[in-house]
Amino acid sequence: MSSRPSARPSTRFRLTPPRPYSLSLTVERLVRFSEVVDRFEDGIYRRLLWLGGAGLLVSVQQHGSASRAELEIHLEGRQARTAAAKLAALRLVGRTLGADSDVREFYRAQRDDPLLQASIRANRGLRVAGFGSSFEAMLTAVFAQQVNLTFAYSIRQELALALGRRARFHGESYTAFPTPASVARLSHDELRAFRLSNAKARALHAIATAFRSGELSESQLEQLPDEQVIDRLIALHGVGRWTAEVTLMRGLGRVDAFPAGDLGVVKYLAQELLGRADVATEKEMREFSERWRPHRALALVYAYAEMASRAKAKGAKASKPAPPVRPSQRRKSPRA
Numbered sequence: 001m002s003s004r005p006s007a008r009p010s011t012r013f014r015l016t017p018p019r020p021y022s023l024s025l026t027v028e029r030l031v032r033f034s035e036v037v038d039r040f041e042d043g044i045y046r047r048l049l050w051l052g053g054a055g056l057l058v059s060v061q062q063h064g065s066a067s068r069a070e071l072e073i074h075l076e077g078r079q080a081r082t083a084a085a086k087l088a089a090l091r092l093v094g095r096t097l098g099a100d101s102d103v104r105e106f107y108r109a110q111r112d113d114p115l116l117q118a119s120i121r122a123n124r125g126l127r128v129a130g131f132g133s134s135f136e137a138m139l140t141a142v143f144a145q146q147v148n149l150t151f152a153y154s155i156r157q158e159l160a161l162a163l164g165r166r167a168r169f170h171g172e173s174y175t176a177f178p179t180p181a182s183v184a185r186l187s188h189d190e191l192r193a194f195r196l197s198n199a200k201a202r203a204l205h206a207i208a209t210a211f212r213s214g215e216l217s218e219s220q221l222e223q224l225p226d227e228q229v230i231d232r233l234i235a236l237h238g239v240g241r242w243t244a245e246v247t248l249m250r251g252l253g254r255v256d257a258f259p260a261g262d263l264g265v266v267k268y269l270a271q272e273l274l275g276r277a278d279v280a281t282e283k284e285m286r287e288f289s290e291r292w293r294p295h296r297a298l299a300l301v302y303a304y305a306e307m308a309s310r311a312k313a314k315g316a317k318a319s320k321p322a323p324p325v326r327p328s329q330r331r332k333s334p335r336a
Contacts, residue, residue: 008169009076009077009079009081011074012074012075014073015070016069016070017069017093018101018103019068020069020103020124021062021066021098021099021127022062022069022123022124022125023045023060023061023062023069023071024062025127026097026098027040029304033150034150034157035153036157036160037156037160037164044059044060045059045097046058046059046060048167049088050165051079052079052082054077054078055165055166056078056079056080057167057169058092059074059075059076060074060097066124069125073089073093075089092132094253095130096131097129098130099127101127101128101253103125106255106295106299110295110299113292118309119302128301129250130253131251133177134251135207135208135216136251137247137250137251137252139156139183139207140250141246142238142239142243143155143156143196159178160175162178162194163179163182164177164182180207180208180211183204183205183207183208184205184208184209184211184212188202188205191205199238203236203237204238206237207238216233221252226257229247229252230245242261245259246262249297255294256293256294256296258286260285265282265300266280266281266282266285269304
């Protein structure tokens, strides 16, 4: 008689983030495009990490409203009950899902801001959503240089499926984001095959090599102030200030980072929220953002949420059918 395979080790624990907190609003940005690494289904965020030579599935679910939020974290895998697994999960929840940051001071400071006050009321608990690491944030930023985000995320997905480790849980296959070593070992031509330009392929190789060799590390960057992080990152081939600032915001969770050169800032924020007729300069938007210090990253995600809300309302209005015309309102045709 064959015995049933034993279940993988698992554990659960709860975390109370600074309230208000909303998992669904925060994760919404991560899953806007085709995605295999970050998954959000039926109110549960899932991501595969690789720890101790085995897959660790982290599942996060919110209980309670934004003002009473508690996060239930479920770990599954061979390393699930280790201290290292809990630390990795806490970092993921704190950084990628924004649960380490506190929005209350930001709310108090910006409650009368004419650009943000409606978004603050409508998006209670929204945080800056990030990536799993600075390495991942840098690569994703490079993918997005001078192309639309749909195309950029299709490259990200393709790279993850080609190089990321995989594991199955409950009949589902999960994919981890590729490691620096897996990217660094690819040749220039192999990187170009992911629909990357020559410049982007060189940048990816430089970034991956720096992280693989230890020239850059997550722990090292975490200890540095913002401007020193930027200086370290832009020293790499193909990494400019915009990529470095996106990494600060999305990779290191710095709530005052502000990628002023982003197209969403110089064009959409400037035109749709500030009412400019033309595209602003990076310098102009950097100066404008000073009013939001020391929470410029938070201000930016709330500004983006406001623009998304306006676009949705505009689309709904445009698609709304015209009311029927009563007989008495119909205009009579002129007689011949």
